Amino acid sequence: MFLELGDVRKAYGRSVVIPGLSLAVGEGEFVGVIGPNGAGKSTLFGVISGGLVADSGQVKLAGADISRIDAAGRCHLGIARTFQIPQPFLGLTVYENALVSATFGAKLDGHEAEAAACQALEQTGLLPLANNAADTLTLLQRKRLELARAIATKPRLLLLDEVAGGLTDAEVIELLELIVRINQSGVTVLWIEHLVHALVSVAQRLVVLAEGQIVADGKPREVLEVPAVRETYLGSDLDDDNEVPQPQSGDSHAAC
Amino acid sequence: MKSSKILAMLVLLGVLVALPWIGGYATQRLMVEVFTLYAIALAWNLLAGYGGIVAVGQHVFIGIGAYSLFFLSTSFGLNPWLMLPAAVVITALFALLFALPMFRLRGAYFAVGTWVLAEITRIAVLNSDWLGAGAGMPLSTMMGITRWLRNAGIYWAALAVGVGSLGVVWWLLRGRLGLALLSVRDNEAAAAASGVNVLRTKVILWLVAAAITGLAGAVAYMNTLQVTPSASFSLNWTAAAIFIAVLGGIGTLEGPLIGVLVYFLLREMFSSYGSWYFIVLGCIAILTMLLAPGGAWSLLTRRRPLDPFGIRRMLS
Incomplete structure (x- = not known):
């Protein structure tokens, strides 16, 4: 496996955000990560990228244990992330x-x-x-x-933390194309996004987090059918298009 | 760079080099102070303005640099000018020794920590008989040198320190380290995530600032021929450096140049007023921070951006 998390735990003081999480991602995979606010998604990215140090457990990249390598070192190994708050x-x-x-x-x-x-x-x-x-x-x-x-x-592994929020539909499509292109060039992508429809349209695999644990993991369409996912997080109206963002204020997209 | 600009700089440099034949001893001694304090302020500004490291105890390096030169020269009867590189190396080693404990501290704790380091070092020197304890050390190796040559030699050393430190800092800022520094100053977490080794960047900066300050301190005390713990490990040095950097513009290469001119202009005009002079100096610094936090340089560049040293990276 390209990226392996082995029983990773992370707490902030007394508040346990990730009680123990294991995840394996293959090289070149495109994985969407969803979950309610506070589910530990950004904390997970912090632990993978080295911005946060896990309390226990292992992070492995291409078979090597990188748990003790700092953020800059992990960046050199090919892990790049975006921050939810720029x-x-x-x-x-x-x-x-x-x-x-x-x-x-x-x-x-x-x-x-x-x-x-x-x-x-x-x-x-x-x-x-x-x-x-x-x-x-x-x-x-x-x-x-x-x-x-x-x-x-x-990067070899790209961690995207809500890069599509607030974009217009046209911009979302453009962004999706860009990220798919990056993924097709061999970069493994993990993408946290609230725009479930956008994710589902491109990700090969969807991981659902709740309270720091994986509650569902698999093909996006199948995962979204899991009753627990519908109940705990998504509601039951997934088939509607009301999650696609409405065009926002007049921030014009600069030409490439 | 335009050839007219280079010509102007060469003429200015020529005049400065020729000063011992033009001006008297008093002018030369004043200029030694200007150049050394400029270098110290430049180093403080490098730490604070580019590294986000506030070193309230920067004067520790002045004392270390000065004592290194005095001790080596006086004890072994060696030419003091030849001991200047040794002062640089010893100050840098001292800084390296204390880098790791210091950089475990963050923000205000680091600032206070450097001050504590300076105080402890001062007290240690004060109690060291081999360094002359409270009375300090004279620079007896200056005895056989004629007055003119001594003054001119110290002046040239100070000129080299002023111009050289500007050159070194300019070179650093233009290079990879400069880019790393700016990113660390703006956002440490994002810099680390972008692959910048934050700690190493800060330690290199700390060593460079220490080396410049140590050298400037050594030359400043060659000028007075006597070094004492209370004067050389004095907070006044750092206070002046901070004043110069704040007044000129923190985080700019141009700031300390303007700041040092204003500082000495004020001092030459008003220092006879005693404590009023310091009160006014303090008020000017506070007013600058409130009304023009970017210092004098920010006022000059408010309407049109200037980059005389060419350290910004533009995409053409």
Whole structure:
């Protein structure tokens, strides 16, 4: 298995977010992760990416135990993540933000780093804003910058934490195409998203978390039929389209 | 860079190098203070403005640098100028020794921790007879050198420290380390997630700042020919550095240049007013923080962005 979590536990003080979770993901898989707020989805990503240290249990990448490797080290091993609440480098330009990832994440130098940063910006539609200060970006643009920064590290495992929230339908489709392309180039993708329909349309596998535990795991359509999933989280009106976002305010999508 | 810009810089540098033939001893001694304090402020600004590391006890490196030079030169009868590199190395080693305990502390604790380190070191030196205890050490190896050569030599060393530290910091900021630094300053968690080794970046910065400060301290005390624990391990050094950086603009390469000019202008004009001078200085710093947190440089660049040192990375 490419990514293996073995009985991982994580608590914040007395509050146990993940009591003990095991998960195996194969190389090149595209896994959607859903679950109610507080289910431990972002904590799971923190534990995988090394931003958080698990209290116990193991994280393995390509067979090697990486539990004791810090976030920067795991990034070098090919794990990239986006943050649910965007964490851009506000004092830098958009281009410099991506350049940090290309230089230190992908360990590229000079023109190669520039090219990688540029490509990531182009893929996420941020190229026209390359020389703008990151603190001038809107929330949606910052989410795109999260994605650009993750891509620019040239990852083998991409952890996406709600990158589609707030996008218009057209933008969601564009984003889905981009992520599918990345996945098809061999990158394993784990994607947390509240837009279940968007996830189901592209993910090969859906994992449902509740209270830090996996309550369902399998083919998306089948998982959504599991009664426990319907009851605990999704409600019973999954077949309606009312989960697809309505077009938001006039944030125009910059051309690539 | 435009050739006219290079020419202007060369002319300025030429005038500065020729100062011992133009100006008197008082001017040279003042300029030694300007250049050394500039380097110290530049180092403080590098730590705080680019690394997000507030070192209230930065003056510990001044004392270490000065004592390294005085001890080696006086004990072994060696030429003090040749001991300047040794002062750099010893200060950097001292900084390396204390890097790990210091960087276990965060934010305000780190700031206070560096101050405690400075105090403990001062008290240790104060109680060390081999370093002259409270009376300090003279630089007796200066005896055989003519007054003109001594003053000029110290002035040139200070000039080299001022110009050299700017050059080193400029070179660092333009390179990989600069990019890492800026990302760490803005967001440590995101920097780590992007593959930046946060601790290593900070430790390198700490060592560079220590080396610059130690060198500046050594030259500053060559100028006074006597080093004492109470003067060299004095918070006044760091206070002046902070004032200069805040006034000029924290986190800019240009800030300390402006700040140091304003600082010495104020000092030369008003220092005879005694404690009123310090009260005014404090008020100016507070007003700057309230009204123009980016310092003088931010006021100059408010309308049009300037990047005279060319350290921003633009995508063309």
